[in-house]
Amino acid sequence: MSPIAETRPVAITGQRRRVEWLPVILFGAFVLAPVFAAFSGAEGYVLSLLTRVMIFGIAAMSLDLILGYGALVSFGHAAFLGIGGYAVGILAAHGVEDALVQVPVALAASALFGLVTGAISLRTKGVYFIMITLAFGQMLYFLATSLASYGGDDGMTLAARSLVAGLPLLKGDFALYWVCFVCLLGTYVLARSIVASRFGRVLRGSRENATRMEAIGFHPFRYQLVAYMISGMMAGLAGCLLANQAEFISPAFMTWQRSGELIFMVVLGGLGSLHGAVLGAAAFLLLEEFLPEILHMLGFMLSTDMQARLVENWKMVFGPLLILIVLFARGGIMGMLGGRHE
Amino acid sequence: MNEPQLALRNLRKAYGALVVTDGVDLTVQAGELHAIIGPNGAGKTTLIHQISGLASSDSGQVLFDGRDVTGLPMHKRVRHGLARSFQITSILPKFSALDNVALAVQARSGSSFRFLGDASLEADLNEPAMECLNLVGLGARAAIPAGLLSHGEKRQLELAIGLATQPKVLLLDEPLAGTGHEDAQRVVETLRRLKGRITIVLIEHDMDAVFSLADRVSVLVYGRLIATDSPEAIRANAEVRSAYLGEEAA
Numbered sequence: 001m002s003p004i005a006e007t008r009p010v011a012i013t014g015q016r017r018r019v020e021w022l023p024v025i026l027f028g029a030f031v032l033a034p035v036f037a038a039f040s041g042a043e044g045y046v047l048s049l050l051t052r053v054m055i056f057g058i059a060a061m062s063l064d065l066i067l068g069y070g071a072l073v074s075f076g077h078a079a080f081l082g083i084g085g086y087a088v089g090i091l092a093a094h095g096v097e098d099a100l101v102q103v104p105v106a107l108a109a110s111a112l113f114g115l116v117t118g119a120i121s122l123r124t125k126g127v128y129f130i131m132i133t134l135a136f137g138q139m140l141y142f143l144a145t146s147l148a149s150y151g152g153d154d155g156m157t158l159a160a161r162s163l164v165a166g167l168p169l170l171k172g173d174f175a176l177y178w179v180c181f182v183c184l185l186g187t188y189v190l191a192r193s194i195v196a197s198r199f200g201r202v203l204r205g206s207r208e209n210a211t212r213m214e215a216i217g218f219h220p221f222r223y224q225l226v227a228y229m230i231s232g233m234m235a236g237l238a239g240c241l242l243a244n245q246a247e248f249i250s251p252a253f254m255t256w257q258r259s260g261e262l263i264f265m266v267v268l269g270g271l272g273s274l275h276g277a278v279l280g281a282a283a284f285l286l287l288e289e290f291l292p293e294i295l296h297m298l299g300f301m302l303s304t305d306m307q308a309r310l311v312e313n314w315k316m317v318f319g320p321l322l323i324l325i326v327l328f329a330r331g332g333i334m335g336m337l338g339g340r341h342e
Numbered sequence: 343m344n345e346p347q348l349a350l351r352n353l354r355k356a357y358g359a360l361v362v363t364d365g366v367d368l369t370v371q372a373g374e375l376h377a378i379i380g381p382n383g384a385g386k387t388t389l390i391h392q393i394s395g396l397a398s399s400d401s402g403q404v405l406f407d408g409r410d411v412t413g414l415p416m417h418k419r420v421r422h423g424l425a426r427s428f429q430i431t432s433i434l435p436k437f438s439a440l441d442n443v444a445l446a447v448q449a450r451s452g453s454s455f456r457f458l459g460d461a462s463l464e465a466d467l468n469e470p471a472m473e474c475l476n477l478v479g480l481g482a483r484a485a486i487p488a489g490l491l492s493h494g495e496k497r498q499l500e501l502a503i504g505l506a507t508q509p510k511v512l513l514l515d516e517p518l519a520g521t522g523h524e525d526a527q528r529v530v531e532t533l534r535r536l537k538g539r540i541t542i543v544l545i546e547h548d549m550d551a552v553f554s555l556a557d558r559v560s561v562l563v564y565g566r567l568i569a570t571d572s573p574e575a576i577r578a579n580a581e582v583r584s585a586y587l588g589e590e591a592a
Contacts, residue, residue: 190457198454198461205445208434215394215432216507217420217449226455 022337023188023275030054030181034174047173048245053285054180055241057278058187060265062234065191066227067263068272069200071207075130076117076137077262080232082144082254083110084239089156089249093149099162099170103240110236113140114229122224137259144251155250162244170244180241184278187234191274194230203227267326270334279333284322291318345408347372347541348393348424348511353402355385355392355565362388364565365402370511375537377544377552380562381585386545387429389562390515393543394426395419406511420449423510427503429519429545431496435489439480439499442488443471446506474502478532494525501532511541518548530555553577561585 030050037046059081066072087106088099096102117136121129145153161170170176194200206213206220213220243249252258261284269280292314299307310317329336346369355363362385370376380386391397393404395416404412406424414422434442444467448454451466461467475481478498483491488499497517504512517533518526530551536542537555546552552559553573560570563585569576576582 193459194457196460196462197458198448198456198464200457201441201445201448201461202454205434205437208436209432211396212428212432212434212503213445214415214417215396215420215426215428216446216503217417218454219415219417223454 022279022334026275026278027181027185027188030184034177044173047177049285049289051173051177051180051245052242053282054177054184054278055238055245056262056265056281056285058180058184058241059235059238060262060269060277060281061184061187061191061274062231062238063262064266064269064272064274064277065194065234066224066231067266068274068277069195069207070203070224070227072122072224072228073130073263074121074133074228074231075256075259075263076133076135076140077231077235078254078256078258079113079117079137079140080110080235081239081242081258082140082251083113083232084236084241085243085249085253086144086147086150086239087236088162088240088243089158090150092158092162093156097160097163098166099164099240099244102162103237106236106240107233110232110239111229114232115225118225118228118232122221122228134256134259137254137256141251141254141256144254151250153251155248155252158243158247158249161247162240176241176244180245183237183241187237188274188278191234194227195274199223199226264322264326268322268332270332270338273334276332276334283333287321288318291321346370346405347374347407348543349403349405350393351403351405353389353392353404354400355388355397356400362565363392363399366562366565366567368560368567368570370541370543372510372541373538374557375533375542375544375555377546377556377559378562379546379549379552379559384562385565386562387515390426390513390543390545394424394513396426420507420509423508424513425504425507425509425511426513427500427515427517429515431493431500433488433496433499433503435487437488438485439475439488439491439495439502440468440471440484442499443474443502443506444468446503447471447474450506450508471502471506474506475499477505477535478502479528492525494521494528497521497525497529498532501529505536509540511543512536513543515545516547517544518546518551526551 033050034047037043040046063074063077066074084106087109088102091102091105121132121136124132150156164170170179202213202218202223206223210220239253242253265280265284266277268283270276292311295314295317296307296311299310302310348370350366350368353363353366366389378386388397392399395414399412403410406422411419411422441462447467447470448461472481472484475484478501480495480498480502483495488496491499501517517529521529526548533542533555544556556573558570559573559576561568561576561582568585569579569582571579
């Protein structure tokens with residue numbers, strides 16, 4: 001398997017209980033955040049940023065389900081975000097604006113794409129799996145850029161957010177925030193259940209020793225394929241939410257860089273804990289958002305010109321910073337919080 | 343004579359020009375403990391791979407309970423009751439010893455496409471698993487992550503996993519490999535208890551164990567079976583002595 005897949009998963013039996021307060025704090029923070037947002041003076045900005053964090057939290061968590069528990073390094077996971085987004089956009093363009101239609105279509109399309117590409121990709125292992133999932137992701141990306149009637153390269157602005165049962169329930173930023181929260185919590189509970197279930201145990205066993213699993217009568221491929229489809233559907237849901245949050249869709253939803261960012265979020269948070277992926281997504285997006293300002297403050301002793309250049313080229317700091325975190329905090333943020341394992 | 347439990351018909355396998363299994367014919371009766379011995383490189387492990395389905399055969403047949411399973415992959419053969427252990431310990435190191443075995447029980451008990459409910463709390467899986475662990479003498483170590491067990495304990499766990507699949511035939515690839523005297527004794531005791539209840543095909547270098555346990559012994563040299571007979575007759579067989587036992591005894 002690839003080096004990423006070998007990175008030590010965090011949740012080991014017995015260790016799990018010690019870190020169990022974390023999801024409570026994490027979700028508690030998302031519950032309380034809107035209250036603080038109201039006092040911050042920049043309510044709309046804070047809400048929209050945190051909504052994005054939760055949406056990418058869902059996507060990163062979906063990836064963690066197959067990466068952390070199945071050692072399947074999918075480098076094309078952003079494709080599912082795109083499928084979700086385009087399902088909303090394309091249906092809306094044809095007058096179907098209800099989420100009760102859009103979301104099931106998005107989930108079905110994600111499952112189908114997962115079934116077809118997974119059935120092919122999962123016949124390969126290690127670096128070949130990474131490359132082939134990347135290839136499928138790029139295929140979908142170029143397909144989206146060629147959809148001239150749906151904006152092509154430039155993407156397409158949505159006329160409005162999706163309706164729910166004919167009502168404009170998602171119109172307000174608060175409403176969208178809470179819908180995303182419910183989706184995040186629901187996805188988390190479902191994923192936790194899957195990991196502990198019979199199915200999840202076969203998936204985890206296949207990660208550790210596929211030959212052993214075959215020798216006791218399991219065909220890992222079937223379980224990995226279903227996990228890949230479930231994971232894709234969760235990311236597809238995140239895509240629906242992302243389209244509504246941005247009120248815009250474009251092929252940029254599914255660039256390979258976006259897939260890479262998702263992997264980074266999972267590794268940053270700590271493989272194989274699910275809520276770690278949400279933490280990773282939050283750390284990644286908040287750092288991306290505030291690093292320019294932090295650099296501006298840290299650069300106070302520099303000349304104005306240098307300071308401006310530093311802020312302008314904040315990504316020069318962002319990249320190495322992420323690499324340092326992953327290098328020195330094996331097990332990611334969860335590893336730091338949970339102390340040393342083994 | 344009864345239908346044999348396991349029969350190999352002219353089984354062949356070559357890696358390029360190297361013939362590893364050269365027309366092996368073998369029948370194993372139900373309840374028999376059949377040992378296969380032979381010098382290093384004789385192709386014993388490859389033969390187990392072919393019988394279990396981990397490796398494909400170039401030609402010939404593997405008949406299990408009278409049905410041809412030659413084309414079936416390993417995971418399907420296990421479900422018919424043809425299980426195996428590995429020479430190089432093959433366990434799930436991060437799973438507890440109990441979960442390693444419970445997973446093998448799970449493979450035989452209902453669907454594993456269940457997404458709700460904590461599998462590690464299912465008594466229907468844990469109780470039979472615990473019985474298997476007790477049988478090999480690992481009951482007290484059930485909660486330990488398998489990767490932290492001693493080498494000897496891992497060999498016993500390997501055996502427990504094989505048993506948990508409820509096999510009719512258990513293929514054991516050097517269950518004593520690398521174990522100390524005490525652990526070896528424990529495994530031999532376990533095999534003695536299993537003898538007669540299930541059919542066992544045993545590959546082993548420990549001649550004391552082989553000759554004390556086996557009903558019949560086959561000798562494999564360069565991919566060919568040169569003799570199959572009772573332990574006493576094999577001991578007395580001149581060809582076997584020169585091919586194998588002589589070297590070992592020297």
